[in-house]
Amino acid sequence: MKKRTTLKQLARELDVSISTVSKALKNSPEISQDTIDRVKAFAKLLNYRPNNIALSLKNRKTKTIGIIIPDIVHHFFTKVIKGVEKYANSKGYNVIVGLSNESFSNEVINMEMLANGSIDGFIISMARETMQRQDYQHYTETLNEEIPLVMFDRVVAEIPCDKVTVDDTKGAEIAVDALINKGATKIAILTTKDYVSVGRLRTKGYLEALKKHEINPIPDLILKIDDELLYEDDHLDVLEKQVRELLLIHPDVNGIFAVNELYAVVAMKVAKDMGYEIPNDLQVIGFTDGMLSKHATPTLSTVSQHGESMGAKAAELLIQRIDERVSDLPKEPINTVVISTNLIQRGSTK
Amino acid sequence: MKKRTTLKQLARELDVSISTVSKALKNSPEISQDTIDRVKAFAKLLNYRPNNIALSLKNRKTKTIGIIIPDIVHHFFTKVIKGVEKYANSKGYNVIVGLSNESFSNEVINMEMLANGSIDGFIISMARETMQRQDYQHYTETLNEEIPLVMFDRVVAEIPCDKVTVDDTKGAEIAVDALINKGATKIAILTTKDYVSVGRLRTKGYLEALKKHEINPIPDLILKIDDELLYEDDHLDVLEKQVRELLLIHPDVNGIFAVNELYAVVAMKVAKDMGYEIPNDLQVIGFTDGMLSKHATPTLSTVSQHGESMGAKAAELLIQRIDERVSDLPKEPINTVVISTNLIQRGSTK
DNA sequence: TAACATTACTATAACGTTTTCGTGTTGATA
DNA sequence: TATCAACACGAAAACGTTATAGTAATGTTA
Structure with missing residues (x-):
């Protein structure tokens, strides 16, 4: 196992002390220009580079x-x-x-x-x-x-x-507000269980937007999905089923706000399957601006998080x-x- | 700035040497059970944990x-x-x-x-x-x-x-082969410039599949896209345009193989816009099994890379x-x- | 010419470990 | 009672740096 060049080696071969080498490499005024030049030349020759770990130990910071x-x-x-x-x-x-x-x-x-x-x-x-x-x-x-x-x-x-x-709450509020302004009157939310803070906060924003427009929230329209393993392959079936049920019971839903893009895309898919035309029959907004949003059909309006x-x-x-x-x-x-x-x-x- | 507990501190306070502390923590047989117990108890009390950096330096490996x-x-x-x-x-x-x-x-x-x-x-x-x-x-x-x-x-x-x-070549070959077996007769490829090795190899696989089925490759159908910045926001327009042109000139293309999922999804989008029905008029296979493939409409057949x-x-x-x-x-x-x-x-x- | 600067270095400690090689007590043995 | 293990521990070097505090060899000043 070849060892990297160290100050010690340079010092030995140049027949000066380690301190001198160290200082020379840092252009210390204590060292004569002559020595500085010699040391530097030799260091370059041997491709010396200081050992980060040693520096970390010395400086007590790892960078x-x-x-x-x-x-x-x-x-x-x-x-x-x-x-x-x-x-x-x-x-x-x-x-x-x-x-x-x-x-x-x-x-x-x-x-x-x-x-x-x-x-x-x-x-x-x-x-x-x-x-x-x-x-x-x-x-x-x-x-x-x-x-x-x-x-x-x-x-x-x-x-x-x-x-x-x-600002999850605000972001959600703006999204739902936009949905309402664009004519949606019955808006569902696809969110997570409350222990996920972002889900909880976005739900709050949803409710605030409704309140602002004096729309009474309908519990049925608030779908709190247990997102365990959701991003793991195909546990999405549950989500699909729930959205389908929602739309069957409330076929007049004309707006959906989802707390992430995946939910939104899945919702769009289910809705399209069921014959909804997006955005005419049903408008959808997601959260997080990812690949899916950009390339879904139709492309997904979404609240960008600026990750x-x-x-x-x-x-x-x-x-x-x-x-x-x-x-x-x-x-x-x-x-x-x-x-x-x-x-x-x-x-x-x- | 509070300093973390070190062997030295433990040693000082226990009134033994650093070596003893070190050895005691490692259950060295050199140390009496009595001392081992004392040291360990005290170490736990002070929440001692060895400094990784020092270890790295000593062992000359960073893990x-x-x-x-x-x-x-x-x-x-x-x-x-x-x-x-x-x-x-x-x-x-x-x-x-x-x-x-x-x-x-x-x-x-x-x-x-x-x-x-x-x-x-x-x-x-x-x-x-x-x-x-x-x-x-x-x-x-x-x-x-x-x-x-x-x-x-x-x-x-x-x-x-x-x-x-x-095995890029093989993977591409299998994909194109599948396309042919499913009835595609005129297959385009969306690939990258040749300096990208994966693009080059996948193109090779495409050509080999054609050869195997005695289909003459048509240069027009091989789209080598300059993928500079492709994943940066919306430089996809170029790609869209090129696909559109291709389909205008060769409307009878009924299969597309793309060397990544993004190309495939964009191609599907363009084709759908132009009135193609997928997979009936046109079949598409991509490469890499990502989010897009799973959630595109229609969902995208693809060569999985097992990242x-x-x-x-x-x-x-x-x-x-x-x-x-x-x-x-x-x-x-x-x-x-x-x-x-x-x-x-x-x-x-x- | 004694005192003092200046120059150009070197020695050493320190960062926190581990490990090798001592070393001073014991207790057992011859 | 010398001799020798066995035991339980300590000293010191090493990993690769940097920074502080020397220290010789010069040159300058009064």
Whole structure:
């Protein structure tokens, strides 16, 4: 196993001390120009590059941030990673990805694995199972160890850390409002069980829009889907069946708001099968602007979440915390940044 | 800034040496049971956990692997990451993700950043720009430093390293063959420029299937799309236009094979707009089994690439190399593992 | 010419581990 | 009672850096 060039080797072969080599490479004024030149030339010859791990140990910072997400096969999270990566890279940070797969224990394991010095801070979106359990001990422990932590999208108020969210309520409200303004009078919502914060909040927005227009919500029209494994292959049948039933019982539904694009696309499919014409008979709006929305038929109007901005913002907040931590400056109060959504109008609305 | 508990602290407070603490925590027989108990109890009390970075330095291995991909907003790569992550985690490795964004310089920067000791090995799919330039210096340099490297999907033969690919040619051949067997007689292909290896190979498979059935290839029907920025928002117009033109000139095309799902979905959309009925007038098969395929209308028949298996296999090969590296065993010859594809039949074919 | 700067280095400690090689007590043996 | 294991622990080196604090060899000043 070949070993990489180290300062020690350079020093030995140049017959100077390690300190001299180190300083020469950093253009220290303590070192004569002559020596600097010699050292640098030789270092280049041997293709010397400092060992990151040693630097991390010395500086007590790794220049890497850990992002833990429930699922990577998901356009939104993917966008967030991209945003994190871009910003982090621009600041000289690397990004290490952990997947919780929506599982509590995976989340814990991943966090513990990384909290052992591998990273300078976390960016996390909580696993579904963790939200159900409401067991946040691993979060508070991390915080206790003063490892900075930024949550995004799936956040919970009990954890005292910076957060980046989308204004789910507002976004949903705007979507439903748009539906109403475009003539929809009986609007159903396809949402998740309440323990998923985004589902709960978007449902709230839906209700507020109805209220604003003095439309009485009909319980039947609020479909709270248990989204366990929904993104895993074909557990969508359940969803299809439920939408079909809804439309059978309430054939005069003329608007559907779905809390994600998948629900929306599935709903459109069912409706088309049942003879609805979109957007004339039925208008649909989803949430999250992913691949599906863009290429569904008809193309799906949707509330864009700006995942990449969220990622970038989360990274920014985190790196700020990391910096403040080493500088021992007075800590800033906790931030919650709300990224505003916007409605992208496409073929599924009039 | 609170400092984490270290061996030194434990030693000081327990009034024993660092060595003793270290050994006690590892149940060394050199240490009396009594001391072991005391040390462990105290360590637990102070929530001691060894510092990964220090361990990495000591052991000269980081237990993390770097994966560099052209784009993360892409279902296939996302699946691969998932496969890598799963396997790597099961072996105690972490995964650090670098995004080249299809750019040569980003790829170089990312690799250099990580090659400085941050990772034990690489898993890479080459950036488009790098394929065009055919400048693989950063790869060979990495290999020279004896950092193990596994390429997947977008591989090039010149780089002597383990590779994991899909049998692109065969997969395409099977798809086109299926099209023919289902009655398609005039089949177009939507592919990429030849510098993208997967595009080239899949085109080859297309031609082979035609040959097998003694169908003469028609140059007009081979659409080599310049896929620069294709996945960036709406550069798809070009593609749409080209497909439309193709169908105008050759209205009797009754089969389309596309080298990715996006091309396939766009083609379906154009064809539907032009009045084709799918699959009756025109049958379509794509490549890569992503979200789009599953939820397009009609659902898209496609060649599944098994991204997750690819990732897992790549991780397996890599970790094998890493282990062999430290053990200084005789090196295995270079592997190229071909993951077999399979055709998923859905609504876009008869 | 003694005192002091300046120059150009080197030695050393430190970051947090592990591991090899001591070493001072015991208790048993010859 | 010397001798020797066995036992239980400690010292020190090493991984690759950086930063602080020396230290010789010059040159400058009063």
